[in-house]
Amino acid sequence: MNLCFEELPLASLPPGKAGQVARVQGGRGVALRLARLGIRPGAVVRLVNSGPFAGPLLVEVEGLRVALGRGVARRIFVRPLP
């Protein structure tokens, strides 16, 4: 499937699936704060689950769990990994 080469917003990953971060949109403030937790281009991020009521996403990166608000998650684009 060539879907694997396409960039998706993080929130569009199916729960349980992983993707490789392609880019982080937006200002350097948010990008830096994400980078400090390991969410940076090239990192492999797994979507653990997404909260209801447009709640935040729970992701796992380098063995660490991080909660990301929807507004933040929208700026993260990933390439889905099989």
Added chain:
Amino acid sequence: MKRIALVGQPNAGKSTLFNALVGYRAVASNFPGTTVELLRGKALVGGRPVEIVDLPGTYSLLAGDRAEQLARDFLTSGEVDVVVNVLDASLLSRSLELTLELAELGFPLVVCLNMLDEAKHKGIEIDGERLSALLGVPVVGTVAARGVGLKRLLSAILDARPARPRRYSADVERAISRVEEVSGPLAEASGLPPRYVAIRLLAGDSSPEGLAEPDLSPEIEAAREELRRARGEDPALVLSAERHASAVRLFEEVAKVGHARVGWRERADDVLMHPLLAYPILAAVLFGLFWLVFRVGGTLEGLLLPPLEGLSDWLGAALGGGLVAQLLVGAFQGLWAGVAIVLPYLVPFLFLLALLEDVGYLPRVGYLLDALMHRMGLHGKSVIPFLLGYGCSVPAVLATRILENDRDRLVTAGLAVMVPCAGRAIVVFGLVGRYVGPGWALFLYVLNLAVIALAGWVLKRVFPGTGPGLILEIPPYRLPALRTLLGKVWLRLKDFVVVAWPLLVGTSAAFALIEALGWAGMLNSGVRFLTWPLGIPAPAGVPLVFGILRKELSLVMLTQAFGTADLSLALSQGQMLVFAGFVLFYMPCLATLAALGRELGWKRTALVLLLTTGVALLVGLFLRSLALLV
């Protein structure tokens, strides 16, 4: 005396380590951002006393939130002799990024690999000697929670050495040298290593204290621009990515990753964070918390109160009616009020809160309530100050430092002080819970939440604009040690015992004096403008005034103001509801005001004061009309 700073990422176990090193004199908890103040203590290193300072958790020296700035500014202030870098060994790769930054700062360094047990659990095996050789500093493994390795850590401090700095890629190194050529004088003036100053300026950190002038000369801008063009990213991100790559390489050289064990802690989130199940569980947890506090507190109070009351009556009779006798009886009443009313509720509450904190449930509450907080223009991190507020408003106000921007801090602090702290809980439980019924006590809590939500909704419109949104680390669950929990309860209780209790005794005596001299009437008419519209009898005015010192005084002094321990003789149930409702919201106590002033500035504190008192009046009036209807 040498000064040793503990530096590490949030949740690396710094507070636990600090407590173990200096004895239980600080608070530790299982969520990011608890250590938001500098905690100081003393320990012996090589037979000599040293000062140990616990800095707020920091992911990076490139300052992020207020707490991180605090840590970095302290490090660069020239007051630190040795840095102990505390790492979570189970997250070694990520933790090493901070270590590499610290290496650039040039302090004599010791690396403390904490949470070795957790690393083992994850199947990570670390070659400490190899790491020590590569970094050029002593490396000590510890399990702070069980006190393992502390002696070795203390003696390693004697061998602390500056770490070998790592090189960046050639183009980055070129940019650093370019900046260094012009930043030399700045570095000299600040006393910081020239390379560190250059890297920081290259990252665009133009506000370094000590580097007084944000002197971004054209040469620095040019170097930044060149790097940005070559890499297509902000230089700060380039530097961070390079450090990350270095850390990963270092990690791969020193660690072997085997099989991770999967236990209850890894599976718990499947249920506790389940999109549907999580919310009933959260409600049950919070409800269970208050139910337990009420049950335990009520039972203890019932046991303690009658004998103490009897003693007080006997004392009054034995001493006769003179002024001194009245003073003594007043003081005694303050003393027993502390034992019988405050402790039964406070101790169980503090214990359960500590349990939730240390298990690691609090950040999960932040995650679960993020969507709700957005209605107030805040995000999930603000939940943490709110929840801390149920213990005491002062740590709640301090915890707003983990928020990223000023607006969020103001709104969160303004709302968090309306969360009923343990002191106000005593008024609610001891007055409404006891005389009107536990259901009504619960009603007040729900009303409180509704009012805070409403106030948040209004504030969102007054101060528009949302922050960048939630980015919150969710640490693994941990089984807290009973010793740590009790230590924490004691630390928080100590504040009550040494500050509030004497205050209670003192004000009780002072109140007895005021009564005896016939001044109470004056004070009461002074605040009649509050008590009259609320339909509360005038003598309740003085307790309200004293409540500004400590909220629980309001209840304790009611019994004195009406001269009876059975308040149902003095107040109707409706009046009790109004009184407690007003106490829930009106102006924060002095300690909280001081904390607000420090964190937000006095103008904004005045704003919070107006807001809370205005809300309190409205709530009081609402409850009064409700009482008329029911």
